[in-house]
Every structure is written in C-alpha cells, then in structure tokens.
Amino acid sequence: xxxxxxxxxxxxxxxxxxxxxxxxxxxxxxxxxxxxxxxxxxxxxxxxxxxxxxxxxxxxxxxxxxxxxxxxxxxxxxxxxxxxxxxxxxxxxxxxxxxxxxxxxxxxxxxxxxxxxxxxxxxxxxxxxxxxxxxxxxxxxxxxxxxxxxxxxxxxxxxxxxxxxxxxxxxxxxxxxxxxxxxxxxxxxxxxxxxxxxxxxxxxxxxxxxxxxxxxxxxxxxxxxxxxxxxxxxxxxxxxxxxxxxxxxxxxxxxxxxxxxxxxxxxxxxxxxxxxxxxxxxxxxxxxxxxxxxxxxxxxxxxxxxxxxxxxxxxxxxxxxxxxxxxxxxxxxxxxxxxxxxxx
Amino acid sequence: xxxxxxxxxxxxxxxxxxxxxxxxxxxxxxxxxxxxxxxxxxxxxxxxxxxxxxxxxxxxxxxxxxxxxxxxxxxxxxxxxxxxxxxxxxxxxxxxxxxxxxxxxxxxxxxxxxxxxxxxxxxxxxxxxxxxxxxxxxxxxxxxxxxxxxxxxxxxxxxxxxxxxxxxxxxxxxxxxxxxxxxxxxxxxxxxxxxxxxxxxxxxxxxxxxxxxxxxxxxxxxxxxxxxxxxxxxxxxxxxxxxxxxxxxxxxxxxxxxxxxxxxxxxxxxxxxxxxxxxxxxxxxxxxxxxxxxxxxxxxxxxxxxxxxxxxxxxxxxxxxxxxxxxxxxxxxxxxxxxxxxxxxxxxxxxxxxxxxxxxxxxxxxxxxxxxxxxxxxxxxxxxxxxxxxxxxxxxxxxxxxxxxxxxxxxxxxxxxxxxxxxxxxxxxxxxxxxxxxxxxxx
Numbered sequence: 001x002x003x004x005x006x007x008x009x010x011x012x013x014x015x016x017x018x019x020x021x022x023x024x025x026x027x028x029x030x031x032x033x034x035x036x037x038x039x040x041x042x043x044x045x046x047x048x049x050x051x052x053x054x055x056x057x058x059x060x061x062x063x064x065x066x067x068x069x070x071x072x073x074x075x076x077x078x079x080x081x082x083x084x085x086x087x088x089x090x091x092x093x094x095x096x097x098x099x100x101x102x103x104x105x106x107x108x109x110x111x112x113x114x115x116x117x118x119x120x121x122x123x124x125x126x127x128x129x130x131x132x133x134x135x136x137x138x139x140x141x142x143x144x145x146x147x148x149x150x151x152x153x154x155x156x157x158x159x160x161x162x163x164x165x166x167x168x169x170x171x172x173x174x175x176x177x178x179x180x181x182x183x184x185x186x187x188x189x190x191x192x193x194x195x196x197x198x199x200x201x202x203x204x205x206x207x208x209x210x211x212x213x214x215x216x217x218x219x220x221x222x223x224x225x226x227x228x229x230x231x232x233x234x235x236x237x238x239x240x241x242x243x244x245x246x247x248x249x250x251x252x253x254x255x256x257x258x259x260x261x262x263x264x265x266x267x268x269x270x271x272x273x274x275x276x277x278x279x280x281x282x283x284x285x286x287x288x289x290x291x292x293x294x295x296x297x298x299x300x301x302x303x304x305x306x307x308x309x310x311x312x313x314x315x316x317x318x319x320x321x322x323x324x325x326x327x328x329x330x331x332x333x334x335x336x337x338x339x340x341x342x343x344x
Numbered sequence: 345x346x347x348x349x350x351x352x353x354x355x356x357x358x359x360x361x362x363x364x365x366x367x368x369x370x371x372x373x374x375x376x377x378x379x380x381x382x383x384x385x386x387x388x389x390x391x392x393x394x395x396x397x398x399x400x401x402x403x404x405x406x407x408x409x410x411x412x413x414x415x416x417x418x419x420x421x422x423x424x425x426x427x428x429x430x431x432x433x434x435x436x437x438x439x440x441x442x443x444x445x446x447x448x449x450x451x452x453x454x455x456x457x458x459x460x461x462x463x464x465x466x467x468x469x470x471x472x473x474x475x476x477x478x479x480x481x482x483x484x485x486x487x488x489x490x491x492x493x494x495x496x497x498x499x500x501x502x503x504x505x506x507x508x509x510x511x512x513x514x515x516x517x518x519x520x521x522x523x524x525x526x527x528x529x530x531x532x533x534x535x536x537x538x539x540x541x542x543x544x545x546x547x548x549x550x551x552x553x554x555x556x557x558x559x560x561x562x563x564x565x566x567x568x569x570x571x572x573x574x575x576x577x578x579x580x581x582x583x584x585x586x587x588x589x590x591x592x593x594x595x596x597x598x599x600x601x602x603x604x605x606x607x608x609x610x611x612x613x614x615x616x617x618x619x620x621x622x623x624x625x626x627x628x629x630x631x632x633x634x635x636x637x638x639x640x641x642x643x644x645x646x647x648x649x650x651x652x653x654x655x656x657x658x659x660x661x662x663x664x665x666x667x668x669x670x671x672x673x674x675x676x677x678x679x680x681x682x683x684x685x686x687x688x689x690x691x692x693x694x695x696x697x698x699x700x701x702x703x704x705x706x707x708x709x710x711x712x713x714x715x716x717x718x719x720x721x722x723x724x725x726x727x728x729x730x731x732x733x734x735x736x737x738x739x740x741x742x743x744x745x746x747x748x749x750x751x752x753x754x755x756x757x758x759x760x761x762x763x764x765x766x767x768x769x770x771x772x773x774x775x776x777x778x779x780x781x782x783x784x785x786x787x
Contacts, residue, residue, distance in 0.1 A: 061454035064410055068447040074417045075443045078428050079436020086429035089421030093741045100418055101754065104411045108758060111407035115400055116765060117772035164741055308433035308509075315437055315511045323444035330451045337455060337462055 004304055005291070011310070014317040015080045016303055018324075019073060024282055026069035028187065028275055033063045035188025037106065037134020038181060039208060040127065047201055056114060058195045061338045063110065065331060067103075079316050083306045084293045088144070091153045091167050095143045102137030105129050135181055142180030146173030149232055150295040175219075175226035182219040183278060186212035190274040194267040206262055209270070213258065220281075237288045247284035251277045348735050350744035351423040354751050356720070358416055360713055361755045365409030367712060369449075370483050370528065371535035371566065372402045373456075373476030378562050380469050394559045396460075397773045398539075403457055404765055408758065410450065423744070427727050427737035430506050434499050435489045437511035442485035449478035483531065484524040491519035494719065495588045496728050518588055522581040523719075529570045529577055530715060534708030536567020537674060541705025544698040546774050555777035557693065564701065565685075567708065568678035574671055579634065586635035589729060590644040592722040595655045596664040597631050598624065599645045606631035606643035611665060614657040619646070621661075655724040663717035670711035677704055 036055045043051050078085040089096065106129075113126035147153060147168040157163030189209035196202045227234035238244050254273055261269040291303040307313060376395045383391035417439075421428045452474040459468055492498075498514030499506040540563035547556040585593045593599070598614035598621045599606055608631045612624020629639035636643070646654055677700060684691040691697060727734040738744075 061458040064407070064450035065447065065454055067410070067414070068443070068450055071414060071417055071443050071446065075436065075440045078421060078432040079440055080433075082429045082432035082436075085421050085432060086425040089418070089425045089428070090739050090741060093422050093739065093747075096418055096422060097747050097750075100415045101750070103414055104754065104758070107407050107411035108761075111404055112761065112765060115403045115769075117400070117769040160742060308436070312433040312436065312509055312511055316440055319437065319440040319444070323440070323447070326444060327447050327451070330448055334451045334454055337459055 008304060009310060009313065011313045011317040012303070012307055014320065015076060015307075015313055018320045019076045019080070020286060022069045022072045022076065023286075024279060026066070026073065027184075027282060028278060029062070029066035030069060031138070031184040031278070032187045032191045033059050033066055034106075034134050034138045034181075035184035035186065036192065037110075037130055038185040039188050039192070040131050040134070042208060044204070047204060050201055051196075051204075054192060054196045054201070058192060059110065060114060062334065063107075065334060067107070076316070076320075080308050080313060081293060081301075081303070081306050082308060084301050087153065087155065087294060087301065088148075091155070091164060092144050092147055093164060095140050095147070095168050095173075099137055099140035099144065102133045102140060106133035106137055109133065138180045138184045139177040142177030143168050143173040145180070146176030148289070148294050151230070151232065153294060153296060155296060155298070170230055171226035172223070172230040172232055175223045179216070179219040179223050182212065182216040183281070186216045187274060187278060190270050193262075193265065194271060198265075202265065206265060209274075210259065210262055213255070213274075217255070238284065241288055244284040244287045247280040247287070251280040251284075347742060347744045348738050350748045351738045352734065354744070354748040355419065355423055357748070357752060357755055358412065358419055359716065359720075361759070362409065362412040362416055363712060363716060364709060365405050365412060366479075366483065366486075367531035367709075368402065368405040368535050369409045370476070370479040370531040372398060372405070372539075373472055373479060374532075375535070375539065375562060375566055376402070377469065377472045377476060378566070379559070380472060382562075384465060384469060390554050390558055393555060393777065394562070397555075397776075398559075399457060401766060401769050403453075404762060404769075406453055408762055410446075412755075413446070422747075423739055424727065424734075424737040425739050427732060430732065431493075431728065434506055434509050434511060434514045435492045437515045438485040438488040438492075442482045442489075445478045445482035445485060449475055449482060452478060480528055480531075483528055484520075487524040487527045488515050488517070488520045490719070491523040492517045493727065494523070494592075494723060494729050495519035495584075496731050501731050519584055522577065522584045526574070526577045526581050526715070529574045530708070530712045532570035533567055533574055533671075533674060534712045536563050536565075536570060537677075537701075537704050537708040538706070539563035540567055541702050542770060544701035545705075546770070547693070548695060548698050548702070550774065551693075553777055555773075560698075560701070561685075561692070564681050567674070568681050571671070571674040571678040571708075572682075575675060578668075578671070582634050583636075586643065589723070591646070591649045591653065592655065592660075592719075593635060594644060594646045594649075595657055595660045595722050596718055598657060598661045599631060599643060600647060602642065602645040602648050604632065604640050604642045605629045606635070606641075606645075608634065612661070614661050616651075616654070616657055653725065655722050660718055660722045663714040663721070667711045667714040667718060670707040670714070674704060674707055674711070677701070 036059055040052075040055065074085075077088075109126045109129035113123060113130065116122060116126070149172065152170075152173070153167045154162055186209065189205055189212045193202055193205045193209060196205055224234055238248060254277060258270060258273040258277070261273060292300045293303060293306065294301045308316070376398050379391045379395040379398070382388070383395065452471050455463065455471045456468065456475055459471065463471065492514050495517045496514075497517040498510040498512070500508045540560050543556045543560040543563060547553060547560055550556070582593065585596075597606075598609050598612065600614075600619045600621075605628050607626035607628045609621050609624035609626050612621040614621045632641040632643050633639045635641065646657075680697070680700075681692070684697065723729055725733050725735065727737045
C-alpha cells in the first residue's frame with residue numbers, strides 16, 4: 001500500500017488534492033447556503049422579514065461562486081477519473097437526476113425571489129420552492145455519497161432494481177442524506193449568527209445553531225446505526241484507522257467548547273470550530289475511504305487504478321493550478337468586499 | 345418511446361434551453377459595459393439607468409443559465425456515459441478551462457450585481473467587463489469540445505480504445521476556430537436584436553423616451569455589427585465543413601448527387617426515397633462556390649456515403665434554411681440601421697423602422713437554435729464523428745422517457761416563469777422611464 005502511495009506521479013496528487021479541497025469547500029460554503037434555505041422553515045412570523053433579509057444579503061453575492069466547487073468536482077472526475085464518472089452516472093442516475101432538479105429549483109427560486117420586479121404574492125411560491133429544494137438537494141447529495149461504500153453499486157445486475165435502485169435506496173445512503181441536511185443546516189445557523197445584528201435575531205440564530213448541533217450529532221448516530229442495518233462494518237473501519245479515529249475524537253471533544261462559544265456569542269470562535277468540525281468529519285470519511293473512489297464487488301475503483309493517462313493528468317493539473325491563480329484572488333476579493341468589510 | 349430517442353430528446357431540450365441563457369450571459373455584460381462606460385464618461389444619468397435596468401434582468405438569466413449549465417455537466421454522463429468515459433480524458437481540457445472561466449464569471453457577477461455601492465466606480469465597471477470576457481471564454485471552451493465531436497483529433501482509436509491522447513491537440517482541433525467564432529457572433533446577434541426589439545416596442549408605446557431610444561441604439565449597434573460579420577464567419581465554417589464533414593454539408597444543402605456546378609437549393613423538402621428535393625429553388629454553382637471558392641468545383645453529394653450513415657435529412661435541411669433566412673433578414677436590417685444612424689438619425693425613431701425591429705426580436709435566437717440543430721442533428725448517427733455512434737454511447741438504464749418528460753415539464757415551466765418575470769420587469773421599467781419630458785439628456 002505504501003509503495004502504491006509513494007510511486008504515484010505528482011500530477012495525480014495535485015488532481016486528488018483539488019478534488020478533496022473542492023469537496024470540502026463545497027460542503028462548507030455551498031453547504032451553508034443550502035442550510036440557510038433549510039433554516040427558513042423555522043423562521044418565526046415576527047422576525048421573518050428581517051431574517052429573510054439577512055439570508056438574502058449573506059447568500060446573494062456568493063451563492064453562484066460557492067456552487068462552482070461542485071462543477072469543479074464534476075470536471076475533475078470526468079477528465080481525471082472517467083471510469084468512475086461513467087459508472088456513477090449509470091447506476092446513480094436516479095438520485096443524481098433528483099439532485100439536479102433540486103439544484104435548478106433552488107438557484108432559480110432564490111434569484112427569482114430577489115429579482116422579481118414586483119414583490120407580491122409570488123414571493124410565497126418562490127419561498128416554497130426554495131425551502132423544499134434546499135432540503136432536497138443535500139439529501140440527494142448525501143445519498144449519492146453514501147452509495148459509494150461497499151455493496152453499493154452493482155456493475156453486473158440482473159434486474160432494474162438491482163442495477164439502478166438497490167445501490168442507493170438503502171438505510172445507509174438515506175441516513176447519510178439526512179445527516180448531510182442536518183450538517184449543512186448547522187453550518188448555516190452558525191454562519192448566520194455573525195451576519196445578523198446583535199440582539200433578538202442573533203440570539204435566535206444562536207439558539208438554532210445549538211439545536212442544529214445536537215440534531216446533527218443525533219443524525220450522526222443514525223448513520224452508524226443505519227450502517228449496522230446495512231451490514232457495513234463502519235465502526236471497526238473507523239477504529240482501524242488511527243487518523244480517522246483521531247478526527248472523530250477531536251470533532252467530539254470540540255463540541256463543549258463550541259457550545260460555550262455559542263453562549264458567549266464569540267462569532268469567529270464558533271465559526272472556526274464549526275468549520276473545523278465539518279472538515280474533521282469529512283476528513284475521517286475520506287480517510288477510511290482512501291484510496292477507493294467506488295467500492296465494487298469485482299475490484300474497487302481507486303484513485304490509483306482508474307485515473308486518466310499521464311498526459312491528460314498533467315494537463316488537468318496544469319489547468320487547475322493556472323485556473324486557481326485566477327480563481328483564488330478573485331474569490332478572496334469577493335469575500336473581502338462582502339464579508340470582511342462588516343468588521344470595520 | 346425508445347431509450348435512445350428519449351436520451352437525444354432530453355439532451356436537445358437541455359442544450360436548447362441552456363443556449364439561450366448562455367448567449368445572454370455572454371453578450372449582455374458587454375451591452376451593460378457600453379452603457380455604463382457612457383455614463384462614466386458623460387455623467388448622463390440615463391446611461392446609468394439603462395445599465396441598472398439591464399442588470400436586474402440579466403441576474404435572472406444568469407442564474408437560470410448557471411443551474412441549467414450545471415445540469416448539463418451531469419447530463420452528459422447521465423445520458424452518454426460511454427461517450428464521456430472515452431471522451432473525458434481527451435476533451436476534459438476545454439471543460440476544465442470552461443469551469444475556470446465560469447467560476448471567475450460567477451465571482452465577478454456577484455461583485456458586479458451587489459457591489460454597485462461598495463466598489464469604486466471604475467473597478468465596478470471593470471468587474472462588469474470581466475463578467476463578459478469570462479462568459480465569452482467559457483462559450484469558446486464549450487464550443488471547442490463540440491467542435492471536437494465534429495472534428496475528432498488528438499488521439500488514435502485502436503480496437504475501440506483511445507490511445508496516444510493529446511488533450512491540447514483535441515482542444516484545438518481543426519474546427520474550433522470557425523465554430524467558436526460563429527457561436528460568439530450568434531450570441532451577440534441574437535441578444536442584441538432581442539434587446540433592441542423590446543426597447544423598440546416600448547419606444548413605440550412611449551414616443552420620445554430617451555431611455556428607450558439610447559438603449560435601443562446600443563443594443564442595435566452590437567447586434568448589427570455581429571449580424572454583418574456573421575455571413576463571413578458562416579462562409580468560413582461552410583468551407584471547413586466541406587473539408588471535414590462533407591456528409592453534413594450535403595445534408596444541409598440536400599445535395600443528393602456528387603456534381604460540379606453544385607447548386608444551393610433554397611427552401612424545399614428533401615425526400616430520402618426519391619432522392620429529390622420537392623418545391624426547392626436551385627441556384628446552380630453557388631454551393632460549389634460556397635464550399636470551394638470555385639463555381640465549377642465538384643462537391644460530394646449524399647450519394648458518396650452509405651445511406652445508413654445519412655443524418656435525418658428533413659430537419660437538417662429545414663433548420664439550415666431557417667438559420668440562413670433569419671441571418672439574412674437581420675443582416676438586411678443591420679444595413680438599414682447603420683445607414684440611418686450615419687445618414688439620417690431621425691429615421692431611427694420612425695415607427696415603421698421600429699416595427700421592423702420589433703418583428704426581428706426573436707429572429708436571432710431562432711437562427712441560433714436552428715444552427716445548433718444543423719450541427720447536432722447533422723452529425724447523426726455519430727456522437728464522435730466517424731468514431732462512435734450515438735446509439736453506442738447511451739446509458740443502459742431503461743425507462744429514459746420518464747426523466748425526459750420530467751425535464752420537459754420543468755424547462756417549459758421555467759421558460760414560462762422567466763418570460764413572465766421579464767414581462768413584469770419590462771413593465772416596471774416602462775413605468776419608471778415613461779417619457780423624455782424631464783430627462784436631462786441633450787443627445
């Protein structure tokens with residue numbers, strides 16, 4: 001294994017790095033945007049208008065950019081790991097299509113709501129679409145991720161059910177979908193604390209962040225339980241890897257500090273802690289999955305056995321590096337203009 | 345409904361939907377930048393108002409374009425996994441560059457739409473230009489990938505596998521330059537005339553509105569320049585097609601028999617059985633000239649190719665006629681516009697001229713959709729010309745008609761909502777800038 005890891009060309013590592021970072025950033029930034037939509041379910045009538053404004057102001061300038069990390073992942077997959085992209089596309093057709101519908105509905109309803117020339121009755125319809133798709137899309141995303149584990153995809157199948165439904169319609173992927181929704185909501189609540197003015201509204205987001213953190217922990221428990229139902233040996237796999245275990249322990253012991261920060265309303269402390277927790281959870285998962293991309297009965301597709309030819313990898317890595325020279329500074333400028341300015 | 349047909353229908357629908365929004369996303373930032381520039385230089389409020397009114401409409405198109413584009417990046421795999429598995433490593437290059445350009449565009453758009461008050465004026469203007477440039481670049485990259493499907497290059501096909509892959513050569517295949525140029529011009533032409541048509545309509549309703557008059561002029565100028573360059577780019581593209589895809593050219597022109605002095609057939613319906621065109625008007629020699637710069641040159645006809653590789657003749661021929669017809673009409677209108685603009689500006693406000701502009705509103709987009717029909721249906725039965733058949737690329741998942749019906753409902757619904765939103769937006773603008781009575785412009 002160690003041989004396999006050290007013998008890979010540097011270009012492959014660059015591509016893998018971008019894939020992992022895109023996934024992390026999509027979950028952190030895009031996740032917070034999705035969660036904001038979920039939170040709208042729980043807005044009380046009295047504060048609805050103001051909280052609405054806060055969500056619009058926080059998401060408006062950045063949601064399209066945050067969404068791009070997903071596109072980057074797709075591009076890296078189909079150029080760098082074409083077999084994986086093709087296999088996932090075939091067998092997870094249904095949840096992926098469902099996710100697409102969510103993506104379309106959410107982007108459109110959010111923008112339409114903001115840019116409708118008349119703010120009339122239609123606002124309510126946009127809100128319904130926006131909220132529903134904000135739950136639906138991360139649910140599907142989690143389901144897709146959950147289908148990549150052992151026993152998920154059957155490349156050789158006898159029936160429609162076996163080939164196209166059984167891979168994802170099982171306890172574990174569904175539980176992971178639920179967990180994703182909770183996690184994103186948690187991120188959004190924490191993020192919006194800092195976006196709202198001190199006072200009643202901030203307190204209400206703080207309360208939601210606390211509730212969301214507890215619900216997310218419970219949902220995490222459901223994931224492990226569902227893994228048991230699905231005969232996936234998840235806990236031993238975690239315990240087998242020191243790094244994954246350490247990540248999970250760190251995420252757990254940071255919780256009390258997080259709750260303390262919430263009570264004191266230390267905005268950047270809770271934001272960082274929440275971000276770190278999500279990174280830890282994802283890293284733990286990536287670590288036990290590594291280097292496998294899709295588990296298959298006849299031999300897994302890994303980062304090392306399913307990548308594109310060297311010349312393609314080289315040019316992809318070059319494109320990613322040059323591309324980030326354009327993207328990162330402008331992204332930094334975007335966040336600086338809309339996020340950091342508030343401080344001074 | 346057959347699986348392959350359902351997959352093709354869904355792809356056609358998604359592309360046909362997305363291309364409208366993508367084109368507006370390419371051209372509108374430049375229209376806004378021109379108006380914005382005029383405001384920054386002249387200080388006339390009306391140009392600021394125009395740019396602002398446009399940007400509110402554009403935000404809606406952009407978001408719809410972004411999400412329908414995301415859907416497409418998945419649909420390529422969902423519908424054509426075998427194609428993507430082989431093509432991914434070869435033409436992933438333009439897609440990864442497109443991803444980069446799209447990313448920059450989204451960032452710049454966020455800054456442009458929401459940063460009006462936060463950014464220094466000229467930086468705000470520059471950001472708007474960046475939106476346009478990255479939009480055009482991402483358009484060029486995507487067309488590179490499409491041009492590769494028409495002119496496969498940068499690999500060797502050995503026993504059903506691609507070997508010796510060179511993504512750079514694949515990206516800069518023989519067709520990319522002409523196809524990309526044709527598409528970019530089409531985006532500016534379609535958007536320019538659509539916007540001009542709307543303002544012409546409002547100008548008829550509220551005569552003398554400086555707001556609509558200036559907006560009309562900017563949009564019309566952009567559309568006219570593109571419309572007059574477009575025939576030249578079309579000519580280059582036709583010559584490339586004659587060289588690399590003679591079968592497609594023969595189908596476009598319903599040219600059945602290989603011959604010298606090959607005619608262009610205007611109108612008509614090709615009949616595959618009798619190998620004749622009914623009701624068409626042939627113009628001898630013109631096709632030879634178009635394809636080879638020589639009236640007497642020999643042009644390969646459909647008979648030079650096995651019948652089972654012919655694309656569907658009727659849609660390709662008719663779509664081509666629609667494209668050329670719309671393009672010619674717009675080029676004529678452009679000449680008229682430029683003539684008035686330089687010789688007799690007062691005529692620009694003449695009701696009959698404005699009526700013509702209103703009638704031209706959808707023509708650019710009609711031509712755009714027809715053009716894509718020509719190139720995509722004209723390549724059938726191939727998905728990668730001469731290498732892989734579309735039927736071999738489709739996903740093995742049965743029941744594709746259901747996703748197709750669903751996407752059809754969604755896109756029809758979305759199209760309706762966007763149109764309705766635009767009507768509301770246009771009405772609001774019309775109310776905000778009804779007439780010129782108290783506008784401080786002496787143009």
